[in-house]
Amino acid sequence: MNRYPIWKFVLIGTVIIIGLLYTIPNFFGESPAVQISPAKTSLKLDESLLEKVESTLKLANIPFDGLFMDASGVKVRFATTDTQLLAKDKLVANLGKDYTVALNLVPQTPGWLQSIGAKPMYLGLDLRGGVHFLLQVDMKAALDKAAESTVGDFRMSLRKEKINYYGIERQGQVVVVKFESEAEATRARNLLAKDFSDLTYKISGSDKDISLTASMSVMAQKRIQEFALKQNLQTLHNRINELGVAEPIVQQQGLDRIVVQLPGVQDTAKAKEILGRTATLEIRMVDEEKSDMATLQKAQNGQVPFGDELFSDREGRPVLVKKSVVLTGDRITDAGPGVNGQNGASVVNVTLDGRGAGIFKNVTRENVGKRMAILLIEKGSTEVITAPVINEEIGGGRVQISGMANAQEATDISLLLRAGALAAPMEIIEERTVGPSMGEENIKRGVHSTLWGFAAIAVMMMVYYLVFGGVSVMALGVNLLLLVAILSMLQATLTLPGLAAIALALGMAIDANVLINERIREELRNGNTPQASIHAGYDRAFDTILDSNVTTLIAGLALFMFGTGPIKGFAVVHVLGIMTSMFSAVLVSRALVNLLYGYRRKIEKLQIG
């Protein structure tokens, strides 16, 4: 009666072997590495980069242990941190601004393990060191900004249709237009409702004081907020790329928050500066009268003509641009890559808001045949992204920028146009920094707690329950193994509270085995045969184990749902630990007991203390 069918042994054996395979990578440690990834979307991650990196290192005579490419970039492994730093400097000098070169740690997992996807556990910031920021996007500002641009749009539309109004203003997020007669107001409403359909209109007032209020529908508000958040995420992504962080995390949290995690970053001041930076976009005219070779030459030597500024474009050619600004990036509501319908060339489609469209129309009408420069101003340095020739007057606020080399560049530039600046201001509302030495210490603390606790429990169990205690300890060991394996497989973030949860899971999981062992003792005491006692012990204890685990599971799930940060890390491990303990305490320990006693014909006495 205490025999398992073969398939159960096979199942348990397979699970343990898989557990072992996925646990092993945690013991190999990590080696210093440098990670190279393209900083611009227009640059592709391919073999040529791999070769470039290899030749750079060979040329500089820097020895490296391994060179490979994965989804995030090219990674080079080094034996020591000294060579790592040396290589980083060389690579930065050689590859230039187009690539992000970051220091990283690469797991030393052997290739055959990597090929089955076995990786070490993913350590959280409190274990590896780094900075965590929680940023709050100011959604009110985003909505205000949207309402502000609606004011401009209305003005344009009303003027075009020659509808008389004597006042227009933004009151909070509502736009109020004042009319002298009801007829004009109705006319205006019909027109605006057609052009701007996602607003809700209301006419109120009497006599000569009629006001038309337009408010954003809930849908429109939601869309604006989503857009603002997406754009801020994109902007942060781009900026963090410049920081040279190996595995940054930029994630949306809730409706209006962004989490930024920068592992390994110690210079928090710089990180904050870059996150808070505002890039601006400007459209200005190229000074065509002074763009002859001679003047440009002079300008490069420092003699810039009055009223002009000298910048260089993306190919490094000098461009003389007028000082007066035609438009700023605030006026851009959207930008995306596209294709010119006539010649099939790659273009960038830019949408301007109402006021921007008006200005743009006037300027293009007056400057056909001249060049218009689009400038990106960041960190005090200005770059001419592109300077296309104006072919005709452009109205309606839809601008097509031609002159893109390929679709990649079009995507890249539209990204820059969109993501150059933040859509809404952000504020850091939470900051957590953990130094690298602290991280190491935290790992040590967590691991020591678990191991010493485990050892003490093992000794006590074996003293108290003898052979059955030994079986329980082995089951507990399997529990630890499986828990680590699952955490490694899921790549769930392991934090210090998570390590505490591993320890606690073991401390709680032993309960199931104590229950079983006590039950067996009791059955023996009641005069049952050893075999019957084992059977009844496991059988009766199971219901109780199930019930108690379900209640613990409920607590774990609630923690997971409502917990943030450290609590979530704790909850994940806690819940997983309960699940693995069900398997190991019931199935594995039973299998061991069956192996030990199930095949004996006669048992004098069970070694259970």
Added chain:
Amino acid sequence: MELFRIKKDIPFMSYGRLTTSISLITFVLAVFFLLHRGLNYGVDFTGGTVMEVHYPAAANIEQIRQVMDGVGLKDVTVQNFGSSQDVLIRLPVKKELSIAQLSEKISTALKGADAGAEVRRVESVGSQVGEELYENGALALLLVCAGIMGYLALRFEWRFAVAAIIANMHDVIIILGFFAFFQWEFNLTVLAAILAVLGYSVNESVVVFDRVRENFKKMRKASAVQVIDNAITRTMSRTIITHLMTQTMVCSMLFFGGETLHNFSLALTIGILFGIYSSVLVACPIAMWLGVNRANLIGDTEKKPKEDEAAIAP
């Protein structure tokens, strides 16, 4: 080895009045301290900044205070922790300074005063985040209670569910009472510990209740009091051994876990100790007083005539 070989059932239920009064007194005391002293909330809940600074030699607390005064930061607490080289600096939320500026300001000031100062950990939380965490914590606690009660009511009976929850909530209040009395810092990890311990000590009640149900089936002639007494006595060995094991692990965390896990393991320790007591000696009397008997536990479907023999609990 066998430590608990008890021949006769211990009449736990006859001590019911005593055990519940002890509970009541501790509970009232805990509530008193909670109201009187309140919890010493960590930055997770109140908002504010905590910095852990490590010095190569013993830190000069007085000098650090002066540095803080020098840059115009008031209400700063500076204290040693762990060793004389480690200093913990705590500041409340400052309206006029953003989180980003505050920690920069302090670390530059500290490095200016002593170049060897190494900022090892910074935790800055804005007040709005703190409020949210507070709300979420309360919600999680509610959800756990509701979930556990629902499950117990389904699996056993509402009387058991109510008894178990009363017993365990009283544990939670007592843990909080300890934190209020000693003014230990109450942060997110402590909250996690409390919720974990809540799930864990309900286990305790479940094990006993399971046995009570089983006994009602087996001991047909026994009274409810006898049934419960027997159930507690039979499971006592397991209760003590299990908690001893779990507590061993928690002690290991207390010794090796460092500052971050210190209060976490303290909360667990109190929770485990009171959990044993309350889930057995509080939950069972309450269940009994609520009128748990054979009929409502096993169901009326089982042999009706026998039911008359069963002595109904007072």
